[in-house]
Amino acid sequence: MSTRNHHVCSVVPPYLLNAIADSSHNEDHIRESARNALTVHKNYVGKREKRFAALCAPRGSRAAASITRQQSIVPDHMLQHIADCEEVDDDTRACARRDLEHIRKVHAKYQEAQGLRTDSGQKTLTAAEQPAEDSSKTYRAVYDANHDSNEDHLPGKVLRVEGQKASKDESANEAYDNAGLVLSFYNDIFNWKSIDNHNMHVISSVHFGVNYENAFWDPEVAQMVYGDGHTFLTNFTGAVDVIGHELTHAVTEHTSPLDYTGQSGALNEHVSDVFGIMIKQRVENETADKADWLIGENCLMPGVKGVALRSMKAPGTAYDDPRFGKDPQPANFKDFKVTQEDNGGVHLYSGIPNKAFYLASVAFGGYSWEKAGKIWWETMNSGQIPARCTFIQFADVTVDKAEELFGDDAAAVVRKAWKDVGVVRKSHA
Structure with a gap:
């Protein structure tokens, strides 16, 4: 991995800004700066939620008509x-x-x-x-x-x-x-x-x-x-x-608009992380097994205990510092809990599908965009992703696309990746 200062920071999730704003370990001006950033964040996320809701509205409805070009x-x-x-x-x-x-x-x-x-x-x-x-x-x-x-x-x-x-x-x-x-x-x-x-x-x-x-x-x-x-x-x-x-x-x-709330919102964030990390890996010419899968590597200033803002390889391990708190992202669906914060945890729970993509990419080998990335891209362009898509619905489409593109063995790889992060269909006795 190059140690240049390019390509090292990423968008800051609200739970991190909240932690900075609430921590007594930070000076007042730092806490105030974080609160100001949170205010702007709530503003543009509100716009994003409204836009995706309008994009997902039935054609001809008032909400859909409100979208400008x-x-x-x-x-x-x-x-x-x-x-x-x-x-x-x-x-x-x-x-x-x-x-x-x-x-x-x-x-x-x-x-x-x-x-x-x-x-x-x-x-x-x-x-x-x-x-x-x-x-x-x-x-x-x-x-x-x-x-x-x-x-x-x-x-x-x-x-x-x-x-x-x-x-x-x-x-x-x-x-x-x-x-x-x-x-x-x-x-x-x-x-x-x-x-x-x-x-x-x-x-x-x-x-x-x-x-x-x-x-x-x-x-x-x-x-x-x-x-x-x-x-x-x-x-x-x-x-x-x-x-x-x-x-x-x-x-x-312009592909599959996902409502910016709950699981569909977390998938919305996940898709952005997936393509953001692939772009970075392409710039650095890294294969899936050689990349560190860190979002915002070296973004944390010297003295902060952490390596990045998010880890797709190991969600929940990116940082642990009294000024930031501990990275709260769960790595498995068993730890998913309904919340009202952060539009239903759109940044928090994106780590679960992020790890599934990491696992699939490494299992396929080579560059992440050659197989896993193509599967995710075809998924987003399939017309089969509903506005309020759940993790398991998204997983099912990725498995179907893997089979269509690369055969049964590829489908098994993708299904295992989702299973390893707890995204499986419930069995009924």
């Missing part, structure tokens, strides 16, 4: 910036000009059909009313949130756009480059184009809040948001597993 639209000003930027290569500028001209024509036709005009005093299109852009190129753009924690002010000031040379802001460069690694993984391994398979554009904001120790995908504005970290945690933009994890939440929206 804002994430498929690149702001005109961003495309204009790319088209005019002298630092961008000719091909990228040409693509931006083409897409800008196209979307303006589409908007004009839509307005004409609806009797709308864009001049002063007349109605303009809302994000929900704008038709989706048809682009053959994925654009990345990174903005500076300027330490503002108000999500209404996102994305901020542009720092770097697709095709532009490196910025003077290292965080912007890391966010830009690592988003590219995530997109390359999905395209190269699964032939999936960007987040939605239609070249959705990837927008990120760095320097969110003051000493904000987390990173997240904001489903309302459809973009990545990164804090700079503080006393315990930092370097989120340099962590490709963070970016892979969070962008996978958006991919899940």
